[in-house]
Amino acid sequence: xxxxxxxxxxxxxxxxxxxxxxxxxxxxSTYLYWYKQEPGAGLxxxxxxxxxxxxxxxxxxxxxxxxxxxxxxLRIADTxxxxxxxxxxxxxxxxxxxxxxxxxHILP
Amino acid sequence: xxxxxxTPRHLVMGMTNKKSLKCEQHLGHNAMYWxxxxxxxxxxxxxxxxxxxxxxxxxxxxxxxxECPNSSHLFLHLHTLQPEDSALYLCASSQExxxxxxxxxxxxxxxxxx
Numbered sequence: 731x732x733x734x735x736x737x738x739x740x741x742x743x744x745x746x747x748x749x750x751x752x753x754x755x756x757x758x759s760t761y762l763y764w765y766k767q768e769p770g771a772g773l774x775x776x777x778x779x780x781x782x783x784x785x786x787x788x789x790x791x792x793x794x795x796x797x798x799x800x801x802x803x804l805r806i807a808d809t810x811x812x813x814x815x816x817x818x819x820x821x822x823x824x825x826x827x828x829x830x831x832x833x834x835h836i837l838p
Numbered sequence: 839x840x841x842x843x844x845t846p847r848h849l850v851m852g853m854t855n856k857k858s859l860k861c862e863q864h865l866g867h868n869a870m871y872w873x874x875x876x877x878x879x880x881x882x883x884x885x886x887x888x889x890x891x892x893x894x895x896x897x898x899x900x901x902x903x904x905e906c907p908n909s910s911h912l913f914l915h916l917h918t919l920q921p922e923d924s925a926l927y928l929c930a931s932s933q934e935x936x937x938x939x940x941x942x943x944x945x946x947x948x949x950x951x952x
Contacts, residue, residue: 734880765943771945772842772844772928772930772943772944772946773881773943774840775942778940818881825883825886825894826883827880830879830880
């Protein structure tokens with residue numbers, strides 16, 4: 731397909747791990763990104779991964795890349811209320827292409 | 839604060855009005871972008887400026903007119919808009935357009951066309 735695909739919603743209990751999945755479109759994409767958008771704000775770059783990497787870890791965030799399946803995931807360990815936001819997956823082709831975003835809802 | 843500011847934050851305009859959105863970046867970047875964010879749709883790239891020259895125009899209707907007077911400022915001039923143009927308009931900047939780059943986004947202008 732032509733679109734970057736993400737599920738629209740995810741609910742996770744506070745303290746659990748959140749895993750947000752994404753399927754991108756072009757196996758030759760050089761960079762893959764995760765952005766976070768909090769209510770009333772613009773997009774904030776959380777992390778990115780080069781296409782020659784399988785995994786990248788940054789504090790509570792772990793990004794996994796499966797190039798064969800064109801699958802990208804973002805794991806947030808010890809999910810907190812401040813993690814409640816919309817998370818956008820994006821790939822770099824000749825320009826940056828965004829998914830529709832996954833809204834992460836934190837349950838008490 | 840990402841170093842990219844947008845004004846106004848909210849705008850309500852009639853279909854016959856003319857208004858402008860302003861974006862300013864304080865990051866020393868060379869490229870600036872306008873995106874449209876509508877409900878339940880992916881972010882739509884509208885315009886790209888690199889070194890103050892427009893390098894991309896993604897089939898955007900002529901009722902949207904961008905202007906980039908210098909590398910720090912970007913405007914989006916609006917006239918005779920339609921209700922379906924109501925959306926969040928996001929400005930972004932980056933150090934370069936091609937290759938690996940990070941885009942820094944402003945908070946957006948929430949536009950409502952009545």
